[in-house]
């Protein structure tokens with residue numbers, strides 16, 4: 103048996119097809135005619151853009167609009183004037199289009215790959231994908247594509263790229279195994295969106311999995327069974343059928359209200375990072391957008407979007423949500439989010455540095471542009487925009503943010519530009535300081551939203567991306583649970599709604615506790631909506647309260663986990 107990171111749930115049984123990456127260009131080929139080489143490059147870029155646009159259309163049908171955007175950004179990269187200029191200069195120095203393109207792309211890929219920031223590393227993945235496709239076009243060789251795979255194929259590759267994923271036909275490909283990549287790599291996001299069971303990070307998979315051999319992939323547990331016997335094969339067909347049945351049962355929750363077993367109402371919103379994601383949020387059964395990570399609008403570009411572009415993006419987001427609540431979080435840069443289009447200093451300890459609202463208050467020109475755009479979008483018809491500040495740790499930050507929003511409104515009014523007379527303002531509770539101030543923050547906010555991803559890290563003093571302390575980084579730690587209970591109680595006391603928007607909001611073990619603490623709104627990734635609704639509907643409030651009382655009295659993580667897992671098995 104092999105084991106890796108479980109990336110996309112489900113079971114796939116089928117025959118192995120290994121996708122090999124070919125080394126396409128060696129050395130520094132020379133050219134005799136720089137102008138002719140540049141024309142070849144231009145033609146390859148044009149062809150690449152046309153091919154990719156077609157792949158985007160295919161992906162829209164199989165994975166969805168938002169995920170197709172992953173490939174769209176490769177078109178922008180290929181057309182980037184700076185990239186073309188750098189490749190052109192190498193061609194002028196006598197190099198062939200292929201070797202010039204490879205050298206420049208490899209330089210950037212290396213730079214991106216060494217970044218601490220996950221998103222920047224993902225950019226490197228996209229760039230490598232684009233480079234491979236362009237080199238194939240320049241050299242006139244067929245790219246490696248899974249589109250020819252027969253039915254019942256398990257794709258095995260060193261690393262899958264987003265463009266390879268566009269060739270994945272759900273009827274032919276039953277599972278995917280890769281040696282590299284992780285849960286948040288782009289190919290993994292696409293695999294989840296398409297519902298293909300996938301396991302990543304399986305070292306040595308290509309050497310161990312024979313072409314044509316029959317294997318089983320368990321995308322829920324991250325297991326790969328290399329030589330299954332008949333008994334095992336039958337057991338896994340059964341497991342697969344059960345998984346598909348479970349998924350079908352969830353459908354029943356798609357167009358329902360979110361109600362606990364004892365009749366209390368809840369709401370489930372979605373976390374999105376692209377304007378087009380809001381329509382997907384509703385399609386997934388979400389009741390609006392609980393967190394739009396607006397900093398994503400500033401990624402993959404050299405200059406930040408201007409006021410017009412941002413206004414259009416926020417209108418698209420809110421109208422895509424069909425006038426349902428749309429919480430737009432202002433730029434959350436810093437920490438693990440490096441955004442090249444925004445000014446950022448190198449910091450010794452970026453997680454304790456200029457992040458979120460702190461950064462916005464230091465870069466008021468950029469912040470004011472965003473606030474003006476939000477206010478302008480707020481008057482568009484069929485929109486319900488709410489503004490949320492990230493990483494708040496003092497009352498002054500909240501007040502200053504609100505003051506700048508007032509100033510932005512006054513500016514627009516004096517310029518005669520239509521804008522919203524009022525937008526609700528919320529604060530994220532992600533730092534221990536915000537927990538202790540939750541009561542005061544509640545008094546001065548229209549809503550609070552708990553970012554458990556960061557809050558867990560800051561309460562436990564554990565870096566959220568550091569695997570050596572990953573066992574300690576747990577939302578179920580008694581200290582974190584008590585913080586959550588306290589924040590919720592402040593909201594209840596002040597009559598201010600508190601929602602949860604970190605990943606933990608979709609953990610079935612945490613949901614009954616959150617319900618008991620007085621949380622009525624969850625914001626989760628679109629794929630998790632139906633699962634959360636189903637869990638909420640399975641808990642009667644008195645039973646959730648009993649569990650919460652028991653758990654809050656516990657002293658250790660182990661005791662908490664044991665109690666919650668037992669309760670989940672019984673529910």
Ligand code: PEP
Nearest residue numbers: 553554555556557603604
């Ligand atoms: C969080 O910290 O829980 C959160 C939702 O914000 P992000 O993951 O974008 O830091």
Ligand code: MG
Nearest residue numbers: 532553555556
């Ligand atoms: Mg956060």
